[in-house]
Amino acid sequence: MDIFINNIISLLKDKIPLSVEEIEGLxxxxPDIKMGDYAFPCFAIAKQLRKDPKKVASELSQELVPPAQLSSLGGSDIIIRISAHGPYLNFYVSKNMLFKTVLKGIFSEGDSYGGSDLGKGKTVVIDYSSPNIAKHLAVHHLRSAVIGNAIYNLYKTLGYKCVGINHLGDWGTQFGQLIVAFKRWGSEFEIPSVEDYKKQRTAGETGLDINKLNELYVRFHKEVKSDNSLEDEARDWFRKLEKGSEEAREIWQYFxxxxxxEFDRVYKRLGVKFDSYAGESFYNDMLGDTVNRIKDAGLSEISEDALIVNLDKYDMPPCxxxxxDEASLYATRDICAAEYRKREYGFDKMIYVVGSEQRLHFKQFFKVLELMGYKWVDDCVHVDFGLIKFKHGKMSTREGxxxxxxxxxxxSCKIAKEIMEGKNPDLENKAEVANDVGIGAIIFSELSTKRVKDVLFDWDEVLNFDGETGPYVQYTHARLCSVLRKYGEKVTTDIDHDLLREDDELILVKRLEAFPLFILRAAKYYEPSILSKHLLDLCSTFNRYYQHHRILxxxxxxxxxxxxxxxxxxxVIKNGLSILGLKSPERM
RNA sequence: GCGCCCGUAGCUCAGAAGGAUAGAGCAACGGUUUCCUAAACCGUAGGUCGGAGGUUCGAAUCCUCUCGGGCGUACCA
Incomplete structure (x- = not known):
């Protein structure tokens, strides 16, 4: 724990009727550096002592000063001044000590500054992205991938072993629909037959465009409006797929x-990685055992010809x-996958990064896990996020x-390139940097607001590179690198810390000091935006400082x-950006 | 209908989990480049924190009610 806070606690603990933990919590x-570095509000003890909090604060400040006495009280010269300000007791720490500990710490820890070994020996499973097969990745797939990736990095930074899983939506009735559409209209869309495709593949040719598959999907939903029997046909094909029909299986594998x-191409560009691509289909052979366990536990019943777990008692519709028609549903597959992951990875925590529209689903299937007697269900958490909405109504894959x-x-990369042509035309690796900045802008805009909020997709806003954006943070980083290049000498920790006496320097060092804390909070609340905001704060303080004070x-x-x-x-900026999944170009 | 989530500046959002004077960015207007990257900085303007009660020494933050928006509500995921 922080040496400064420790010191304050040791000073206070004998003077006031509170435990060490209580003091620490308070x-x-x-809000302002003029009010000192730490504050102790006296409301709680004032109530206990039935005295005026202002009076308590001022009395304590009398008792605790002069600082010369602090050494003899077991403290040191860490705290240099204590004063009462209204009902608050304000502590001023040694700036020399503050700069020294923070700057030396960052210098020695380097790329690992901000992390810890908190999660040593513990495993976290993170389920994110999880798109459906045979459709494009659209903007609404961005959030889960990017948030999940950041959470993965956050936990990894804290020393956890992370397992990133892309729970592909590669199973379900929709495949029946696709097979029907493929058989009916495949040639119309010039989609190669399974045989031709297999030949192409062995010849090393890449497959066809996923657009074609998406068109099939759209076509199906168009046709089904006038022909209901297509739905039955689709259900029939999915049942065949689940039962292991060779023909169905081949088409499915093809898709x-x-x-x-296509997915790999986009993930690579975004810098999103997974340790496992075990999707829904992966569990097909294990589904029976899972269902039997639920049956044997006496949890299931037949209702309206379907096998369900009744959740009336918990005010929820049945799972x-x-x-x-005997076919499985995603809830079954999720329960099965959870069991498998516990067996396979023995996780200490499992995080599902899935949209908030699936809240009820998670409540239901977590409840079933609980009823099955798995106490590790308490380690499972649905990290939900708001929808992406559009000005012109809802976006729908079905309607294309x-x-x-x-x-x-x-x-985004194109715009980044254009801006760079205007501002830094001589840059050597422009294409690469434009890519880093363009992608960075997109990722950061996803991660800079709290995940629960619905977001209205707006081209102008996502592609804005000014103000609180990814490029702003990256630009600040490039500026810092530029100064260091111009300096030309080796950076050394052997400096006179007393020379750093500007207000902004103090604010900066405090933000640097707080960085690990923000990582911790971001991980605890599964909220990468906590980290994004902190980086923005750090950058804007630096830019202000840079404008007003000459470094060289x-x-x-x-x-x-x-x-x-x-x-x-x-x-610190580099470390933070890396956790969020952004590159830190040295010039831009 | 019922359940969950969200309402803070014209727009997009913060607000260290109840505390010291509600803060940023975008957009608008006005400034700053013989000087370390102007993707920056400074200034002006903009607020009944959706509304009403309550708890508390103290509420944007907690409770109740209410209005507005979103999502969900048995065989899609």
Whole structure:
């Protein structure tokens, strides 16, 4: 724990009727650096003592000063001043000590600054992205992938072993629909037959465009409006698929191959990675055992010809395990997958990064896990997020009205390139940097607001590179790198910390000091935006500082000291961006 | 109908989990580049924190009610 807070606690504990834990919980950071570095609000003890909090604060400040006495009280010169400000007791720490501990810490920890070994020996399973096969990745697939990836990195930074799973939607009635559509209209869309496709593949040719498959899907939903029997036909095909029909299986594999090629391309561009692609189909052979366990536990019943777990007692609709046509449902597959993951990975925590429209589903299937006697259900959490909405109504894959993720990424990189042509035309690896910045803008815009909020998709806003954006953070990083390049000498921790006495320098070092804390909070609440906001704060403080104070001054000692600070800021921004999944170009 | 989520500046959002004077960005207007990257910085303007009660020394934050929006509500995921 923080040496400063520790010190304050040791000073206070004999003077006030509160436990160490209580004191620690009450200590806060004042809103303004003029009010000191830490504050202790006296409301709680004032109530106990039935005294005026202001009076308590001022009495305590009398008792605790002068600082000269602190050493003899077992403290040191860590706290240099204590004063009462209204009902608050404000503590001022040694700036020299603050700068020294923070800057040296960052310098020695480097890329690992901000992390810890909190999760040592523990495993976290994270389920994210999980798109449906045979459809494009559209903008609404972005959130889960990007949030999940950031949460993965957050936990990894904290020392957890992470297992990222892309629970592909590669099973379900929709495949029956696709098979029907493929058989009926495949040639119309010039989709190669299974045989031709297999030949192409062995010849090393890449598959066809996923657009074709998407068109099939759209066509099916168009036709089904006038021909109901198509639905029955589709259900029939899915049942065949589940029962292991060779023909169905081949078509399914065909679609899956094509989809994964497209997905991999986009994931690679986004920098999103997975440790496992075990999708819904992976569990097909285990489904029977899972259902039997539920049956044997006496949890299931037949209702309206379907096999369900009745959840009336818990004020929820039933969890359906098997439809009347015997086919499985996603709840069954999710229960089965959870059991499998517990067996396979022995996780200490399992995180599902899935949209908030599936809240009820998660409540239901977590309840079933609980009823099955799995106490590890308490370690499972649905990390939900709001929908992406559009100005012109809802976007729907079924109607083919979507903004493709790849188009968005492409557009963003194009704009980044154009801006760079104007601002830094001599840059060597422009294409690469434009890519880093363009993608960074998209990722950051997803991660900079709290996940629960619905977001209205707006091209202008997503493609804005000014203000609180990814490019702003990256730009700040590039600026810092530029200063360090111009400095040209080796950065050293051997500096006179007393030379750093500007207000902004103090604010900066405090933000650097708080960085690990924000990582911790972001992980605890599964909320990458906590980290994004902190980086923005750090950047805007630095940019203000940079505007008003010269770093490469003529004063050699001061220059050395400021460079140390600059290098620390650079390091922290880089570490933070890396967790969020953004690159940190050194020039842009 | 019922359940869950969200209402803070014209727009998009913060607000260290009840505390010291409600903050940013975008958009608007006005400034800053012989000087370390102007993707930046500074200034002006903009608020009954959806509304009404309540709890508390103290509420944007907690409770109740109410209005507005979103999502969900047995064989899609």
């Amino acid at each position: 200590i806060e950071i004042p 899956k191959d094509i989809s994964l090629e 359906i395990l098997r439809k009347k 009205k979507v903004i493709l993720l790849e188009d968005l990424l492409e557009e 001054t003529d004063d050699a000692e001061l220059r050395k000291a400021r460079i140390m600070l600059v290098d620390s800021i650079r390091q």
